[in-house]
Amino acid sequence: MKSIFKRVAAAVLIGAMLPGVSACGESDAGSADEIKIGLIYAHSGSAEMIESLSEKAALLAINEINDAGGINGKQLTAVSEDWESDEAKATEKAKKLYLQDGVNIILGTCLGTGTQAVRSVAEENGKLFIAPTAGSGEDESPNMIFTGGTTYTFTKELIPFMAEKFGNRVFCVGSDYYYPVRIEAQTKALIDQIGGELVGSAFLPMEATDCSAVITKIMQAKPDFVYANVVGSTTATFYQQMKEYGLDIPIASVITSEMDAITLGGEYISGSYSAFNWFASSENPLSVSFLENFEKAYGRDDMLKVNATITASYSSIYLIAEALKSANSQSTDDLKAALATAEVDTPQGMFSVDAENAYYAKNYAMIIEWNDQARPVTVFASENQLPAEPWPVLLFPNGKP
């Protein structure tokens, strides 16, 4: 038996090395007329779909900036690495970018495991890391920024909106990992505050392919709406089975995005709601032109999948560029100071880091309803930027513990 394991291990090792060989970036430190930005996105594994498009969005922004003359005369150069949706790989690739390629700032990874891995490396080495997504809060780091702010910001808008429209009996469903579990705790506090009732909650195993037990529980609890934060391939299964079991209960989510909607089609997603910092229905002229340019560069099929996280990759490059411009330096401290005050107009509206919580960017909130073409229709858009709330007052009345 020993020989089997040896052989399997050898095969796995060789397999693991192959993509690394091809993905090797140039290892010289940045020359005088270029500024390097590290990009870590997954090209395989569970995060592949969203992250390969996120990388395309980031590259689009870098090309636009370079075409417009670069930053103080220097060209931006992307050094791309693939973390294969594997946190150990993410650590390895982040180390390579920071230490070998001499990159000071990395943008990438939308998945919790990846962001935590890159963040640790950034902290260890005193470098900067930007994640183009929202954090679940109750956490902060001096070396990292979540440009999507905190999920709570959107939950706080979505729950009262749904309660007013449909009634305040809520059923919470989530995938069984840290992020949805935090969201559920926050939702419970919000429902209490508006005098509603959490009539049930359930967590689904990751990559569950059958949601019928949870749907039976929902049938019995008879909620006015379901707050579902299910991830991965289970998202489609959940929305589909809700309709197939004849449940006509509206579903609200801060995770379901354009990408899930396109897979599902209008038949299953129409009449459901989502909230986040951006949707393709945004009327911001920069958003409209971003989608046009994305379509021109990568085709209509890819454009239809563009969601908030992909857009945030694009916007984050502009935020980084603004900071690089005003700092006119690449040192971590100068960049950090510049990022804290940088403000830039993006498809997602004015983009800036929350001075109170440098860990999170400030964001606008949008609520949308999915139509029968599986496209978003704006039903609410906040007028002002909303502060991130990593420690929601409802759960932490005395502030950060």
Place this chain on the structure above:
Amino acid sequence: MAILPIQLMNGLFAASVLLLVSIGMVVIFGNMNVVNLAHGEFIMAGAYTAWGLCELGLPFSLSVIGAFALTAILGALCERLVIKRFYARLEETLLATYAISVIMTQIARLLFSSMKKLVPLPVSGGLSIGSLVFPAYNFVVIAVAVFVVLFVCVLFYKTGLGKKIRAIRQNRQMAQCLGINTAVTDTISFGLGCGLAGLAGAIIAPLKIVYPAMGSAYLMDSFSTVVVGGVDSFVGTAMASGLISESTSVLGGFMSEIYAQIIVLIGIILVLRFRPNGLFSKEKR
């Protein structure tokens, strides 16, 4: 509304899915003693074929037949080109089938990108039993599972081909001496096993989403079902699918599904501790 009848019914449906994805493995693992690590990828290939044929405008039923045929041919090819050379060498077949699984996933990724595809349900809407409503397609899946088990049982126990396959399983050399062309029979049974996996993929395609890595989820499920049922027993696998799915489903109705899964997995370990050859394996000399 009583939770028990609903979950029993849901369990029956889940059992049918599990049985469909496992039955091809019984043919290959039970009769040929090959652990096919690419089993999940043949399911994926069947799902993609069904999706592709539906996109071309073929009715769903024809797509399912097409998926069976295509994956069976693919399986037969794999047997002829690769597996054939490794019979009775467990380690090599493990590596070879693992390689096939990686190659198939990557080809799917190149052909279809990693974007998830959704096959429309051939029958939508619900059927009600009393006051309970179940998706109509669930009943189709249950019927297909019953049909497939009957089909393989008849094939294995009532036809000449089945007799040949069973004879080879019992004593390969003696079967050869008696003039059975074992090479052709092997190719047919490996193709049949892969075809059944492909058929399962086509049937479950409308229930789940289709993507290149979807197969891996089913490999462990079908492997544990086959081992619990007894590796060479179709009836055993059917019973094991029923037991595993019904207990997960019923327990899941009363507690968190995660705990239900843990309890069932502990049950599987206990079963294998006391009946290492599976619940329904025949006594062997």
